[in-house]
Amino acid sequence: MDARRCPKSCVMDSSSTISYQDLIFRLKRFWAEKGCIIQEPFDLEVGAGTMCPETFLRVLGPERYNVAYVQPSRRPADGRYGDNPNRLYKHMQFQVILKPTPTDIMELYLQSLEALGIDLSKHDIKFEEDNWESPTLGAWGIGWQVMLDGLEITQFTYFQQCGGFDLDLIPVELTYGLERLTAFLQGVESVYDITWTPGFRYRAVRHADELQSSVYNFEMADIGALWKLFEIHEAEAQRLIDLFPDYPERKRFPVLSAYEQVLKCSNLFNLLDARGAISVTERVAVIGRVRKIAVNVARLWMEQQFGPPAGDLVPGANAKEVAA
Amino acid sequence: MLPFLLEIGTEEIPDWMIPGALEHLEKLLTELLAKHRLSHEVLELDATPRRLVVRSKGIDPMQEATESLVTGPPVSAAFKNGEPTPAAHAFAKKMNTDVASLRREMTPKGEYLAFTQRTEGASAASILAEALPALILSIHFPKNMVWAGKGTSRFIRPIRWLVALLGENVLPFAIEGVRSGNRTEGHRRLGKTGLAVTHANYESVLRENGVILRAAERRTRIVEGAEALAAAKGVKVALDPELLETLVYITEFPTAILGSFAEEYLSLPEEVLITVMRHHQKYFAVHRADGTLAPHFVAVMNTAADPDGLVVSGNERVLRARFNDARFFWDFDQKTTLAERVESLGAVTFHAKLGNYLEKTKRTQERIAALAVLAGADVAQAERAALLAKCDLTTELVKEFTELQGVVGGLYARHQGEPEGVARAIYDQYKPVSMEGEMPSTLLGQLLSLADKADTLASCFSIGLIPKGSSDPFALRRAAQGVVRILAESEAAISIDAFHGDDAALAEFFKDRVRYYFRDVRGFAYDEVNAVMAAGFADLKDAGSRLAALREVRPTENFEPIAASFKRIKNILRQAEFAGGAVEPELLTEAAERTLHQEFLRVRTGVHRMREEGNYRGALAEIASLRPAVDAFFDQVLVNANEEQVRRNRLGLLHQLLTELSSIADFSEIVTR
Numbered sequence: 001m002d003a004r005r006c007p008k009s010c011v012m013d014s015s016s017t018i019s020y021q022d023l024i025f026r027l028k029r030f031w032a033e034k035g036c037i038i039q040e041p042f043d044l045e046v047g048a049g050t051m052c053p054e055t056f057l058r059v060l061g062p063e064r065y066n067v068a069y070v071q072p073s074r075r076p077a078d079g080r081y082g083d084n085p086n087r088l089y090k091h092m093q094f095q096v097i098l099k100p101t102p103t104d105i106m107e108l109y110l111q112s113l114e115a116l117g118i119d120l121s122k123h124d125i126k127f128e129e130d131n132w133e134s135p136t137l138g139a140w141g142i143g144w145q146v147m148l149d150g151l152e153i154t155q156f157t158y159f160q161q162c163g164g165f166d167l168d169l170i171p172v173e174l175t176y177g178l179e180r181l182t183a184f185l186q187g188v189e190s191v192y193d194i195t196w197t198p199g200f201r202y203r204a205v206r207h208a209d210e211l212q213s214s215v216y217n218f219e220m221a222d223i224g225a226l227w228k229l230f231e232i233h234e235a236e237a238q239r240l241i242d243l244f245p246d247y248p249e250r251k252r253f254p255v256l257s258a259y260e261q262v263l264k265c266s267n268l269f270n271l272l273d274a275r276g277a278i279s280v281t282e283r284v285a286v287i288g289r290v291r292k293i294a295v296n297v298a299r300l301w302m303e304q305q306f307g308p309p310a311g312d313l314v315p316g317a318n319a320k321e322v323a324a
Numbered sequence: 325m326l327p328f329l330l331e332i333g334t335e336e337i338p339d340w341m342i343p344g345a346l347e348h349l350e351k352l353l354t355e356l357l358a359k360h361r362l363s364h365e366v367l368e369l370d371a372t373p374r375r376l377v378v379r380s381k382g383i384d385p386m387q388e389a390t391e392s393l394v395t396g397p398p399v400s401a402a403f404k405n406g407e408p409t410p411a412a413h414a415f416a417k418k419m420n421t422d423v424a425s426l427r428r429e430m431t432p433k434g435e436y437l438a439f440t441q442r443t444e445g446a447s448a449a450s451i452l453a454e455a456l457p458a459l460i461l462s463i464h465f466p467k468n469m470v471w472a473g474k475g476t477s478r479f480i481r482p483i484r485w486l487v488a489l490l491g492e493n494v495l496p497f498a499i500e501g502v503r504s505g506n507r508t509e510g511h512r513r514l515g516k517t518g519l520a521v522t523h524a525n526y527e528s529v530l531r532e533n534g535v536i537l538r539a540a541e542r543r544t545r546i547v548e549g550a551e552a553l554a555a556a557k558g559v560k561v562a563l564d565p566e567l568l569e570t571l572v573y574i575t576e577f578p579t580a581i582l583g584s585f586a587e588e589y590l591s592l593p594e595e596v597l598i599t600v601m602r603h604h605q606k607y608f609a610v611h612r613a614d615g616t617l618a619p620h621f622v623a624v625m626n627t628a629a630d631p632d633g634l635v636v637s638g639n640e641r642v643l644r645a646r647f648n649d650a651r652f653f654w655d656f657d658q659k660t661t662l663a664e665r666v667e668s669l670g671a672v673t674f675h676a677k678l679g680n681y682l683e684k685t686k687r688t689q690e691r692i693a694a695l696a697v698l699a700g701a702d703v704a705q706a707e708r709a710a711l712l713a714k715c716d717l718t719t720e721l722v723k724e725f726t727e728l729q730g731v732v733g734g735l736y737a738r739h740q741g742e743p744e745g746v747a748r749a750i751y752d753q754y755k756p757v758s759m760e761g762e763m764p765s766t767l768l769g770q771l772l773s774l775a776d777k778a779d780t781l782a783s784c785f786s787i788g789l790i791p792k793g794s795s796d797p798f799a800l801r802r803a804a805q806g807v808v809r810i811l812a813e814s815e816a817a818i819s820i821d822a823f824h825g826d827d828a829a830l831a832e833f834f835k836d837r838v839r840y841y842f843r844d845v846r847g848f849a850y851d852e853v854n855a856v857m858a859a860g861f862a863d864l865k866d867a868g869s870r871l872a873a874l875r876e877v878r879p880t881e882n883f884e885p886i887a888a889s890f891k892r893i894k895n896i897l898r899q900a901e902f903a904g905g906a907v908e909p910e911l912l913t914e915a916a917e918r919t920l921h922q923e924f925l926r927v928r929t930g931v932h933r934m935r936e937e938g939n940y941r942g943a944l945a946e947i948a949s950l951r952p953a954v955d956a957f958f959d960q961v962l963v964n965a966n967e968e969q970v971r972r973n974r975l976g977l978l979h980q981l982l983t984e985l986s987s988i989a990d991f992s993e994i995v996t997r
Contacts, residue, residue: 084652086645101471103484106335110512120513124625124635126574127373129338131467142469142481144336149638150605150623158469158482168474184638189645276671284676 018117020182020196024070027094027176030115031068034108036096039069044260045267048073049095049175053259056137059099059159060298061306062168068096070178074267076274079214082207085190089213090206092178099171101158109156109174113148116185124149132157136266136287138164138295141173153181163298223277230268237261237293244300255304259297265290325365325382326448326491327523332460333485333509336373339573341465341480346371348464349378356459360451361387370537372576374509376463377537379523383452383490387445394419396437399428412437453495456488460499472500485509489523511535511576514628534628535576543572549580550608550622557582559610559618567602574606575626582610583640584620589647592654595731596721600646603727607643653720661740662715662733672717675798678783681714687783688713692775699816701767702745709749709772712737716750730754756806759845763813770814777803778823785830804837812841812864819862838864842871851995852878858990870988873940878994882948889954890991893978896963902975904983911973916953916960923953924981931985940988947985954981 018026028038042052049055049071058065071093079089102108106127114120127144132155134140143157155175159167179191179202188194192203240258247253269286272278278286337345346369357364364383371377396415402408408416408423416423419439429438461477471482477500488495488504497504507518508526514534521529527537536542547563554561571578589597594617601607607621623639630636669681678684689710696706716722716733725732734751738744745768752769753776755762764770780803784790791800811820820838824830838861842853848871856874861867877883912918927946934943963978965971982992 084649086649100473101482103482106512121627122630122632122634123638124627124630125512126626127336128574129336129340142467149635150607150642151638158471160469166474170469170471170473184641187641189641283673 017186017195018182019198020178020194020202022197023116023182023185024094024178026115026117027112028068030112031096034066034098036066036068036098039067041069041071044263045074046071046263047075047266047270049093050134050139050173051137051263051266052095053256055095055097055173056139056162057256057259057298057301058097059162059167059171059173060165060302063099064169065097065099065171068094071095074270076213076217076270079210079217079274081214082192082203082210085192086180088179088191088206089210089217094174094176094178096174096176097171098174100169101172105172109146109154112174113153116181118148118185127156130155136291136294137162138291138298148184151180151184153177153184163302164295165298165302217271217274221271221275223272223275226268226272226275226277230265230272233261233264233268234289234293237265237297241293241296241300244303250304253300253304255297255300258293258300262290262294262297265293326385327489328364328378328380328383328452329487329489329521329523329526330378330456330495331485331487331508331526332376332483333487334374334376334479334483335481336574337371337376337480339373339570342371342373342376342573343569345376345463345465345480349376352459352462353378356451356455357383360446360448360455362448362451371539371573372535372537372542373574374576375535379526383448385448385491387448387451389445390443391440392443393429394439394441395429395431396426396439398433399435399437402437415439449490449493449495452488452490453497456495456504457497457499476500487521487526489521511627514577536578539572542575542578543568546571546578546580546624549578550624553580553582553622554610554620557610557618557620559612559620561622562609562611564602564608567606567608570606571624575624577626577628579625579628579630581623581625581630581636581639582620583607583623583636583643585640585643585647587619589644589651590617590619592647592650593735595728595735596650596654596725597647599725599728600650601643603725604646605639605643607639649724650721653724657719657721657736658739662712662736662742663740665715665718666711668718669714672714675783675789677787681717684779684783685711685714687779688772688775691778692771695771695775695816695818695822696768698818698822699767699771701771701816705743705745706749706768706771708742709746709753709768710775712742712746713750713753713772713776756809757802759805759809759841763810767815770810770816774807774810774816774818774823777807781807781823781830781833782825782827785827785833790829790833800833801837804834805841808834808837808841808864809845812868817863817865820864821862835861838867842868846871848875851993852989855989855991855993858993859987869938870940873944874989876941877944877948880945880948882951883944884994884996886948886951886954887991887994888996889951889958890982890986891994891996892958893982894992897975897979897982900975902972902979904979905972905976907976907980908973911970912977913970914961916956917974917977920950920953920957920981921977923950924977928984931988935988943988947988947991950981950985 032038039054042054046052049069052071054067054069058067072090073093074090076089078087080087098105110120110125126147128147130143130145132141132143139159139162141157141159143155145152146154146156153176157173159171159173161167179194182194183191186194192201192207194202196202196205237258240254240261244253269290350367350369353367362384365381368379369377396402397411402412412423415437416426419441421439427438427440429436461479465480468478468480470476470478483499483502485508486499486502486504487506487508488497489506494504494506506520508521508530510516510519510530510533516533519529519533530537536545546568550561550563597617598609601609601621605623607623610618610620610622612618621643625635666685667682669685672681674681674684689707692706692710693703696703713733716729716736719732719736722729722732730753731751734747737747737750745766748766749764749768749772752764752766753772755764755769755773764773780798781800784798784800789798807823808820811818820834824834839853839857842848843850846868852871852874856867856870859870907921909921912921927950930946931943934946961974963971963974965974
């Protein structure tokens with residue numbers, strides 16, 4: 001029925017279908033021209049681009065920062081053995097942080113879609129309320145999910161708090177879902193049918209990863225080993241946090257390394273959760289453990305980069321969370 | 325009078341907050357104008373997702389001047405030998421006038437020099453320019469944000485432009501660097517930016533730039549567009565009112581489109597299809613003439629047209645993916661029956677301190693068994709329904725569509741061959757979801773709903789989770805309200821006392837809900853509700869009948885006077901600290917008290933009989949017929965007789981009257997006019 005009305009490439013207004021990698025190139029080019037640093041993906045496992053230091057730590061403090069990067073994002077529980085056409089264990093996000101937010105951000109965002117070849121005069125765009133909150137990161141923001149012809153293609157968030165701190169400059173975070181955006185533009189029903197580059201489909205590049213990761217995450221991951229790893233990384237993060245106050249040369253102190261330990265814990269938590277190893281009662285407690293080290297690292301970063309807190313830098317409520 | 329226009333230009337405001345914000349804006353502006361004594365024509369409020377607008381055909385350009393009388397020195401000190409003294413000159417100077425212009429004013433202390441000082445009013449322009457920034461930022465929204473940096477203004481979304489005109493002039497002010505002016509913004513893609521407007525052309529400029537300002541017009545456009553599309557297909561569109569309002573306030577230029585999906589998806593339950601369309605995709609469902617779902621939907625775009633059909637095909641593809649997901653979940657879930665899922669409820673937390681859903685299930689089973697006995701229902705089926713009720717929480721379909729919990733359980737139970745009564749009860753277990761919402765359609769469903777809610781309430785209260793103010797995270801008010809409504813309206817005759825045990829806080833909580841139910845849902849007067857509840861409300865259906873009778877009898881001639889007398893009796897007994905005592909007929913000396921006693925005995929017999937028959941109206945009328953005897957008693961008899969025996973006897977008579985005739989309603993609670 002749809003094939004009749006709409007040949008596969010008709011969504012595109014140019015004659016050729018945009019490839020997956022071309023879409024990424026165009027986004028990078030677009031945001032580079034708007035003054036963004038183009039970063040490469042962070043080299044540890046994360047659940048979302050937000051967790052990368054380029055977002056989580058950079059949004060803190062009074063300094064301007066503009067950055068964009070692709071981030072493979074792992075959600076073990078979303079794995080479907082490569083069977084489900086719309087769900088992936090590891091999907092790719094294109095993450096943009098503009099700090100502070102330019103006043104014409106909505107227009108800039110729409111231009112980025114046009115840069116992908118989407119003729120907005122022929123499509124329907126809506127901004128639907130969708131606020132974001134990450135208890136683990138002590139972070140929340142206000143924003144929308146952007147709907148293109150009924151498909152959610154982007155999370156658009158004005159960060160308000162991160163690591164328990166009210167943010168000095170309000171950054172905007174744009175998170176494009178690359179697979180679904182490409183599937184939409186290429187007019188394909190399954191992410192596995194996406195053309196990565198002519199001659200290679202998404203299936204050829206990624207299917208084995210999806211299948212094997214699902215098998216490992218759901219069936220074979222050693223729960224005992226994962227718990228041990230979780231505790232090792234948690235202890236290492238805590239050890240560093242404890243060393244910070246007496247360390248003589250603040251700037252040399254490896255806060256970033258402590259944060260990497262936090263990310264390890266977060267991913268291990270997700271793996272244990274997908275493996276069904278965390279009872280619902282334990283869940284809240286384990287999230288609390290990750291939150292504690294995450295929020296403490298944010299505090300160390302603030303102190304290291306921007307000096308010891310003035311009276312109002314750590315409000316009472318946050319201080320309590322840090323101690324929790 | 326000067327025409328007024330204020331447009332607050334923002335990024336997209338959540339649709340559901342807009343009507344409330346407009347109402348508050350109107351209130352704030354009305355109060356501001358009143359405070360500054362600026363009269364004005366009616367305020368017109370409009371909004372789209374990107375603008376909150378208030379207009380008026382006229383606001384007074386100036387406050388009225390005010391005059392006040394200022395007194396100076398006494399005349400005796402102001403003139404010497406007919407000549408003004410320095411005191412008179414000083415006062416004139418202070419008043420900015422000359423001595424000749426001063427008046428004389430007689431006061432109780434003598435004659436004084438005086439001057440009527442006139443203060444010119446401030447201009448509306450200066451008042452508004454100064455007050456509007458704070459007024460705008462005080463519009464209430466449920467969740468505000470900052471956008472210009474820590475500690476800056478808070479609003480629902482960033483303010484990006486401001487139009488503020490009074491007459492021909494811009495009212496100058498600024499919010500976080502955005503200066504007011506006369507330029508507005510069109511639709512993001514259909515219109516232009518930086519459009520100069522006047523009072524006269526504001527709405528038409530917006531229209532030419534893809535913005536329909538009035539919500540009513542957008543609503544009409546959606547409704548007519550949707551109905552025309554459906555009619556062309558020979559089907560009917562279900563214009564869910566809540567969704568319609570969402571679409572009215574999520575668009576600046578709404579246009580309906582009709583899409584289709586493959587017939588094969590119609591094999592999924594209608595509940596699932598409609599939830600996907602309505603809640604997840606904001607589409608209207610479409611029905612055939614026979615009421616069954618048609619393989620179409622109506623979506624509403626925020627743009628004028630879909631020239632190449634791209635929007636329709638895009639939405640169709642999204643819906644297809646959603647339906648595929650749902651079908652995948654449905655098939656996947658069938659691999660494990662509800663009965664096989666019971667044990668896994670042990671891993672689903674109900675509440676950290678209250679354990680898991682397996683434990684809750686066991687408690688609910690015990691409760692429903694007891695209720696089924698009371699209501700004469702099938703105990704085995706009731707227990708089965710309770711056992712399986714929460715199992716759908718572990719299904720993929722409910723994880724995906726949480727709003728379908730209960731419904732999915734019911735559908736699965738039927739599909740898996742559970743008895744229809746069990747399936748129906750599971751399906752209906754969360755009903756009624758509101759005061760007007762549907763009731764569970766079967767007795768078993770009502771019992772399951774009661775048992776589940778009763779357990780939630782008792783459990784939460786037992787660990788001190790008691791709703792306070794507007795905070796009610798576990799929706800306990802709604803749960804209690806559901807219990808009250810089922811007990812008052814279902815066929816099951818169960819006492820509400822069974823639902824709070826000996827928990828005084830919970831009993832009080834239910835009492836509030838009962839009062840709310842009879843007053844706000846059933847519409848009885850508050851004093852009638854108090855009167856009936858004071859006579860007991862364990863049986864809510866009976867309380868409802870007594871209220872209906874009371875409402876009927878109330879307008880009759882004798883009712884309010886007898887109610888007033890009952891209140892008087894109550895006061896007398898309280899003042900006398902009288903706790904009751906026998907009435908000795910031989911001690912009744914006065915004629916009026918003998919008559920009252922006889923009348924009381926007569927009425928009591930009739931009231932008891934009619935009460936047994938459930939004839940509350942007759943019983944109340946009978947009580948009201950005591951009025952002449954009661955009036956005569958108070959006219960002619962002194963209760964506080966000198967002789968203690970006589971006094972106690974009279975008090976005893978009144979006490980019997982009050983206690984024995986207050987079992988339908990406590991008349992002393994009636995507020996008489």
